[in-house]
Amino acid sequence: MSTEPLLKVDGLTKYYGSRLGCADVSFELWPGEVLAIVGESGSGKTTLLNSLSATLEPTSGQTLYQMRDGQWRNIYELSEAERRFLVRTDWGFVHQNPADGLRMTVSAGANVGERLMAVGDRHYGHIRETALDWLGRVEIAADRIDDQPRSFSGGMRQRLQIARNLVTGPRLVFMDEPTGGLDVSVQARLLDLLRGLVGELGLAAIVVTHDLAVARLLSHRMMVMKDGHVIEAGLTDRVLDDPREPYTQLLVSSILQV
Amino acid sequence: MVTALSVRNLAKTFTMHLRDGVILPVVDNVDFEVNAGECVVLGGPSGAGKSSILKMVYGNYGVDAGSIVIQHHGAPVDLATADPRTVLTLRRDSIGYVSQFLRTVPRVSALDVVAEPLVIRGVDKSEAQGRARELLARLNLPERLWSLPPATFSGGEQQRVNIARGFITDHPVLLLDEPTASLDATNRAVVVAMIAEKKQAGVALLGIFHDEDVRSQVADRIVDVTVFAPRIAA
Numbered sequence: 001m002s003t004e005p006l007l008k009v010d011g012l013t014k015y016y017g018s019r020l021g022c023a024d025v026s027f028e029l030w031p032g033e034v035l036a037i038v039g040e041s042g043s044g045k046t047t048l049l050n051s052l053s054a055t056l057e058p059t060s061g062q063t064l065y066q067m068r069d070g071q072w073r074n075i076y077e078l079s080e081a082e083r084r085f086l087v088r089t090d091w092g093f094v095h096q097n098p099a100d101g102l103r104m105t106v107s108a109g110a111n112v113g114e115r116l117m118a119v120g121d122r123h124y125g126h127i128r129e130t131a132l133d134w135l136g137r138v139e140i141a142a143d144r145i146d147d148q149p150r151s152f153s154g155g156m157r158q159r160l161q162i163a164r165n166l167v168t169g170p171r172l173v174f175m176d177e178p179t180g181g182l183d184v185s186v187q188a189r190l191l192d193l194l195r196g197l198v199g200e201l202g203l204a205a206i207v208v209t210h211d212l213a214v215a216r217l218l219s220h221r222m223m224v225m226k227d228g229h230v231i232e233a234g235l236t237d238r239v240l241d242d243p244r245e246p247y248t249q250l251l252v253s254s255i256l257q258v
Numbered sequence: 259m260v261t262a263l264s265v266r267n268l269a270k271t272f273t274m275h276l277r278d279g280v281i282l283p284v285v286d287n288v289d290f291e292v293n294a295g296e297c298v299v300l301g302g303p304s305g306a307g308k309s310s311i312l313k314m315v316y317g318n319y320g321v322d323a324g325s326i327v328i329q330h331h332g333a334p335v336d337l338a339t340a341d342p343r344t345v346l347t348l349r350r351d352s353i354g355y356v357s358q359f360l361r362t363v364p365r366v367s368a369l370d371v372v373a374e375p376l377v378i379r380g381v382d383k384s385e386a387q388g389r390a391r392e393l394l395a396r397l398n399l400p401e402r403l404w405s406l407p408p409a410t411f412s413g414g415e416q417q418r419v420n421i422a423r424g425f426i427t428d429h430p431v432l433l434l435d436e437p438t439a440s441l442d443a444t445n446r447a448v449v450v451a452m453i454a455e456k457k458q459a460g461v462a463l464l465g466i467f468h469d470e471d472v473r474s475q476v477a478d479r480i481v482d483v484t485v486f487a488p489r490i491a492a
Contacts, residue, residue, distance in 0.1 A: 030343060033343070188364035188365065189364070189365065191364070192363065192364055192365040192366065195363070199378075217363060220342065220346060221342045234320075234342055235317060235342040235345055235346070237317075237318050238317060238318060238319070238320055238342075238345075241313065241318050241319060242272075242313075242318065242319040242320050244273075244320065245275075246275035246276070249274070249275050249276055250275075250276060253276060
């Protein structure tokens with residue numbers, strides 16, 4: 001197991017004008033670790049995720065990331081070119097709506113291949129072969145490689161988005177409600193796929209979800225957010241089986257049993 | 259004799275915020291130890307806190323006071339105050355748990371459910387599956403079920419998958435929460451034999467067994483949980 005974290009977050013706070021997004025969030029994330037951020041709509045989960053991934057600039061606090069060369073960098077002080085390179089190669093971002101993370105009018109193969117070209121791959125045969133391999137890993141039939149994601153179902157689009165993100169071998173993947181909006185049988189397939197890939201590739205991931213079952217299945221650790229604050233954090237099964245805070249108890253007791 | 263697990267002055271209460279903050283004391287001053295090679299059974303009626311103690315020892319429940327010291331890679335670690343990463347390494351390498359009910363994952367076969375604890379520890383997948391096959395065969399789980407996800411299995415079938423998963427590693431501490439509750443006599447006898455082998459191998463076992471016959475066969479000592487009943491404050 002690695003002896004150093006990948007990400008160190010310290011006092012991260014984001015205000016939209018006078019309105020609070022998230023307040024004073026601090027944690028460390030280690031390689032291979034999956035962290036779930038749970039809470040209801042408006043609790044600050046997505047603000048936090050967007051701040052962590054440098055999509056938003058926080059009002060105060062810092063996020064240190066250990067680059068591939070071992071250097072620690074505050075991600076808000078990277079140049080635009082450095083940030084873009086990180087986002088295209090070492091990081092992945094899986095959006096809730098696949099249309100936000102895919103190019104809907106280019107082929108599935110090109111969607112995957114584009115990220116490879118961003119890391120300098122120029123060999124058409126190799127790019128296509130790698131794209132085919134990744135489509136297979138996310139269970140998309142090889143004969144769909146030249147089709148546009150517009151013609152794909154919601155579940156297929158989401159799997160394509162995952163392939164596009166993972167093809168460059170990122171070390172950290174951000175996911176915003178990756179199974180939201182999918183029907184349950186499609187969700188189960190996607191979750192199983194994600195769980196397998198995360199374990200196999202040793203990825204670190206930060207997953208925002210309001211679905212506690214998703215958190216239980218995918219994450220090692222979780223943070224519960226309410227009104228912009230992290231109110232409870234710990235090992236996923238500890239938080240879910242022995243919730244301490246009133247709001248966490250409410251969340252856990254609100255799960256419908258099948 | 260080596261003390262593999264030492265529980266000292268453990269206390270646990272639940273605060274039910276959704277019930278006007280009602281406080282439910284569960285146990286207080288829990289104090290016992292388990293040595294390598296012995297099976298200690300938690301005794302007492304339902305509701306005495308036996309399962310809660312097991313869950314605290316596995317890190318599933320937080321504790322309010324006390325310590326849970328486990329030998330981990332040759333050094334003592336207090337699980338009661340350990341951070342989540344440490345608890346995960348303890349579970350990977352030092353402490354196993356056969357829960358009462360299997361939590362199934364869609365699409366993952368029984369064989370892979372059983373093999374997973376070895377795979378997590380870096381054992382080659384086909385080797386881990388080989389070990390899983392041996393255990394499932396020994397527990398008489400029909401071979402046609404091995405490639406199926408256990409969600410649709412009967413209670414006894416799920417329990418055998420769970421037992422195989424818990425016994426596949428060589429963790430020095432193993433927790434057993436009623437592992438024989440839904441098993442027939444033949445399979446109960448298999449589990450009793452497997453427990454005896456773990457003891458021989460120097461594993462420290464801590465378990466709950468309601469079946470008196472099984473309990474008398476496996477227990478070296480019984481810890482009466484009712485003595486840890488909290489004194490109810492007015």
